[in-house]
Amino acid sequence: MTASVIEWSALAACKGPHRNVFFPPSALERKEDRLFREQQAKRICSGCCVKDACLDEALRNQESHGIWGGLNEVERRAKSTLVRTPPELARSDSR
Ligand code: SF4
Numbered sequence: 001m002t003a004s005v006i007e008w009s010a011l012a013a014c015k016g017p018h019r020n021v022f023f024p025p026s027a028l029e030r031k032e033d034r035l036f037r038e039q040q041a042k043r044i045c046s047g048c049c050v051k052d053a054c055l056d057e058a059l060r061n062q063e064s065h066g067i068w069g070g071l072n073e074v075e076r077r078a079k080s081t082l083v084r085t086p087p088e089l090a091r092s093d094s095r
Contacts (some may be wrong), residue, residue: 022067055069
């Protein structure tokens with residue numbers, strides 16, 4: 001863990017007993033259970049003062065599991081793709 005990660009993670013709103021809602025359980029999870037769990041996590045993220053740093057870190061590390069910065073892995077992948085797509089390619093996709 002780098003110094004900057006230690007700095008922002010000390011202020012994370014997800015520390016404590018509700019931390020388990022940020023990651024899927026080891027057993028199979030039904031879709032409605034996942035949606036409910038992720039909704040709980042995102043609600044916590046919405047009030048977190050280090051949300052941007054958390055999301056930046058997750059995008060930089062290509063975190064493949066869990067809620068980071070208020071986004072799940074699918075939402076982060078979509079955001080990464082948008083950020084990395086040069087404007088000229090994005091325009092050619094929309095034709
Ligand atoms: S944005 Fe969410 S996952 Fe990230 S530190 Fe804050 S509460 Fe935790």
